[in-house]
Amino acid sequence: MAAREFWKRHENLYFALTNKKVLIGISIFTLMILLAIFGPALTPYSYDEFAGEGYLPPSKDHLFGTTLMGKDVFTRTVYGLRSTFAVGFIAGTIATLIGCIIGFLAGYYGKWIDEALMMITNIFLVFPLLALLIILAAYLPYRGIMTISIIVGMTAWPWTARAVRSQTLSIKNQGYVNLSRISGISVFRILREDIAANMFSYVFMVYILQFSGTILAAVGLEFLGLGPTQGVSLGLVMQNAVNWNAIQLGLWWWAILPGLVLTILVVSLYFINTGLDEVFNPRLREM
Amino acid sequence: MGKYLSKKLLIYLITFFIAVTINWAIPRFMPGDPISILLSRFSGLEGGREIIEGQFVQSFGLNQPLLTQYFNFWRSLFAGDLGISIYVFPKPVINVIKEAIIYDIILLVPAIILSWIVGNKLGAYSGVNRKADNIMMPFFYFLTSAPYFWFAVVVAFIFGVKLAFFPISNAYSSTVQPGFNLPFIFDFLKHWFLPFLTLFLVQLGGWAIGMRNMIIYERSSNYSKYMESLGASDRLIRNYGFRNGILPQVTGLAIRLGTVVSGALLTEIVFSYPGLGYLMLRAILNQDYFLIQGCFLFIVIMVLAANFIVDIIYMIIDPRVRLSYSGEV
Secondary structure, three states: OHHHHHHHHOHHHHHHHHOHHHHHHHHHHHHHHHHHHHHHHHOOOOOOOEOOOOOOOOOOOOOOOEOOOOEEHHHHHHHHHHHHHHHHHHHHHHHHHHHHHHHHHHHHHOHHHHHHHHHHHHHHHHOOHHHHHHHHHHOOOOOOHHHHHHHHHHHOOHHHHHHHHHHHHHHHOOHHHHHHHHOOOOHHHHHHHHHHHHHHHHHHHHHHHHHHHHHHHHHHHHHOOOOOOOOOOHHHHHHHHHHOOOOOOOOHHHHHHHHHHHHHHHHHHHHHHHHHHHHHOHHHHOO | OHHHHHHHHHHHHHHHHHHHHHHHHHHHHOOOOHHHHHHHHHHOOOOHHHHHHHHHHHHHOOOOOHHHHHHHHHHHHHOOOOOEOOOOOOOEHHHHHHHHHHHHHHHHHHHHHHHHHHHHHHHHHHHHOHHHHHHHHHHHHHHHHOOHHHHHHHHHHHHHHHOOOOOOOOOOOOOOOOOOOHHHHHHHHHHHHHHHHHHHHHHHHHHHHHHHHHHHHHHOOHHHHHHHHHOOOHHHHHHHHHHHHHHHHHHHHHHHHHHHHHHHHHHHHHOOOOOHHHHHHHHHHOOOHHHHHHHHHHHHHHHHHHHHHHHHHHHHHOHHHHHHHHOOO
């Protein structure tokens, strides 16, 4: 009886946990996190070490084979996965925060604040972000994971701001918000208790999308040789593979597997997102 | 209509203005003194001393006040002077870019248009057919999640190495004579196909998913239900839904242009296809800052122009905007 009460109160959680897409997505995502945390402990090599003969296809000793020079691809991938997760968490959080703040302000205050903020947002939106990131990163002589995350996060927020703004607009004129306003409650409290609380599910989905979006942007930068100057990243592994003609030489394990891990990670986030979409939008649930 | 377009134009102009300003400001205010790196790199090259005197004193004018430097920068920009490349020394950057940008256009334009059309059709079909939906959707999720350059590697490996149907580097073989002759055109198309295929496939998933969701929404709307109760065919209902769903998809095209162009840049690198992306990588590896900045500027211009074209298309196909312009409504 108590269980039933619980699920009734947390209806969305119930639908989320019974949604196949969400479950598959979360399982894969968890697996990836575990791989990033424990992967380096599982492999006896370090990422820059020449771990064996070159040109070895995947085997028990080298799960993902070795590079042309004999570095262990699996080791490089799991270390790279770590930095990818770090970028996703930091940059995704920054982008979501900036997007929410700008979206809230524009949607709530309207008038010239809205005009000005949306102008900035639209400009950022048409700007090809990779080009902007390249020009910023190319002039930084030293780049750490933090620097990369910050510049990626600072440029990835615009569509979030637009989406949050339109959500805020639709909530703003509801009766209970008007009531709060007449009661003289501070704007900050209205934003937090009336608007943000009602958008939580939406913002959570935005965060998932930002997570995967910032990961892809960062990997693109790394692939151009503009990633962190030290350590290893997934983009760097793939860049090395392309530079050393791994495709032509038939080292598919080097050229394809690290990217496959990344793609599976992004697919899992996508699954969680569309699954949650079905959970929160009953119309889609029927399909 | 005029208001809509002029507002958009204003945004594009401001964006262009900001791009140029970034280009001007970054070498001057970034840590690590990039200008002195540039100076030292030029002085090592033959004839570099004259360029330092010409380029740096005139268009950079480092001994002048910042505002004057800024105006001079704009002036030399409109004169088409973007500096001298180090990577292909001593060619002017503008000429290097002119040669490269053609490859971007012949790759991007067909890929974007075809992918958009085919993706929307597949999505609409998948929205009404449960069986097709279950088979195609996982595939579309995969496509839309795959990073462009990784997918390029997969395509290159399967079609270029395993099956060996197509070459996987450069825009044409060194053995053919560039020009308007059949062997060259055939050879060119063969080199062009795989990068094109990559860009075509990667975008496909996004369009299909978007259109599918749109059709599902439309199908649960009252007009669809009414048509269904009248006994209209699935096809007819789908077509009406399609017409409603197509407008958001055009807007989506505008939003995604930047991503597509960025993806194309990375794809070119995998295929050593000599467009702006490949040029950019060479420029980064050679610390050729003038060339990096030139590429940056032209990528921005390219995306802005494409956005503007999409805006015009949107106006043409949206019946509300179109009819209000011709005075019928």
